[in-house]
Amino acid sequence: MDWYESYYDDVYRFILFMLGDKQLCEDFVHDTFVRAYTAVERFDMRSSVKTWLFSIAKHLVLDEIRKRKRRKLFPFEKEIPSSLNVEQLFEHKEAVIELMSEIQKLKPNYRMVIILKMVEDCSTKEISDILDWSEAKVRKTLSRALHSLRKMSLKEEGGGQFGQTL
Amino acid sequence: MGKHYDDQWKQLQQFQPPSYEKDQIKQRIWQTIREEPVKKLPRIFPPLKGLVTTCLLILICGSFLWLIFQQSGEPQTAANPSIDYENFSWGLEDVYSKKADEGLELFQEKQSVPVGTVKEVTEEEMKTITAKLPMFVEKELEHFPYPTTMYIEHVKMMDTVQRYHFFIPDKEKWIYFTFDYPKLEYAEIFHAMSTLTFDGKKPYSHDEQLYVNHGYGSMLFPVGLKPYSITSYKEIYYWDEGSDKAYSKYIETILSSRGWERKAFGGKSHTFVSVDGNEVVSITWNGKELIYEFDYPNSEE
Secondary structure, three states: OHHHHHHHHHHHHHHHHHHOOHHHHHHHHHHHHHHHHHOHHHOOOOOOHHHHHHHHHHHHHHHHHHHHHHHHOOOOOOOOOOOOOOHHHHOOOHHHHHHHHHHHOOOHHHHHHHHHHHHOOOOHHHHHHHHOOOHHHHHHHHHHHHHHHHHHHHHHHOOOOOOOOO | OOHHHHHHHHHHHHOOOOHHHHHHHHHHHHHHHHHOOHHHOOOOOOHHHHHHHHHHHHHHHHHHHHHHHHHHOOOHHHOOOOOOOOOEEOOOOOEEEEEOOOOEEEEEOOOOOOOEEEEEEEHHHHHHHHHHOOEEEEEEEOOOOOOEEEEEEEOOOOOOOEEEEEEEEEOOEEEEEEEEEOOOOHHHHHHHHHOOEEOOEOOOOOOOOOEEEOOOOOOEEEOOEEEEEEOOOEEEEEEOOOOHHHHHHHHHHHHHOOOEEEEEEEOOEEEEEEOOOOOEEEEEEOOOEEEEEEEOOOOOO
16 A cells, blocks of 8 residues: 555545545545556556556546536536535635635636646646646646636735736 | 745645545555455456466356256256346446336445336336337347347436436346436446346357447447546547457448548547538547547537
């Protein structure tokens, strides 16, 4: 379980910030490592363990987001509750929860790239491996994602908390 | 970046999940791995390989002997016994059946809502079902384990958009399966039906690859795919029976089918465009996975 000890925190954070749901996060962390251990023969060592684990987690969260999207297509059945339920993890940190909530409003691609860069501190090369994108696409998407976040923040706060250097 | 936001990013970076959860999840992972089929853990438990092979050999030989005794023993008066629809198996490992008020309900592991049903219906009931429900597709599935008629119903429910109905004749009755999409992926539904085996009723085994359409689409997909990742524009499947040869045959089959023209190819990738020009599908075989990338050039996002 070396991989687990080394990368549990990273994988947990990535999934939590992608989905904003603590319960689902635990399930998907479990599923990520189970998939990794049971598909170890498919790991060809071309990428690092970290990028491989992130790419497995990415598939799981994208599937979940897709399912949520489909459920939202049929809203007449019943109200879908807000998925952000992480308050207990960030007690007395309203500003952090607010930032997380803004991240949740981004498109999934923006969300992924921004979490990998700003939270997980991955290099452009690592993000390109995880997302299976070119490095140019990573840079372009990151720039657009940060721009969206900045716009969102300015709109909600009516101020300029995000500096130009973001 | 403003200092205020710098601090928030830093707090997100420094966030550490509660340690008690780490241990709980670790335990769950171990438990799941222990319960996984041995074939999925070749490097973790290599000594078990031999044991599994031996067991399989004994099982196959035993079944063979049992079949011989069966055939040579009793006279074949009941040559065509009815199928016991409650006793069946298939290759879709994580979908199992549970008794319900009327027949069986199908559940997928970790899901509390049923993903399908199984029951026996009369000819009359079958006609009523197929006439009353909004069926958009009706098709005989050739070379499946049992003669199977498929219908696809358009459904408007929160968690179901299509319901697959399969009817298998059994004397004067029909064995009737339903599966809900997207509770199960298309590939999973066809994997179930193409590996279905009723106890006591030998299934037909076709020696060539079978192909099906997913949903209302016209692109052909091999039967036997296991979904790895499905998103709006990209689908990745494991293809256990796949090989370079099988992939070439698959591409030839698409080329010979109506509706798709090859736009480009190179290496193990082929790009097809639908004859109306509204859909572009790139298919790549990487030796382990079959990857589909979809583009809809004439539609707005």
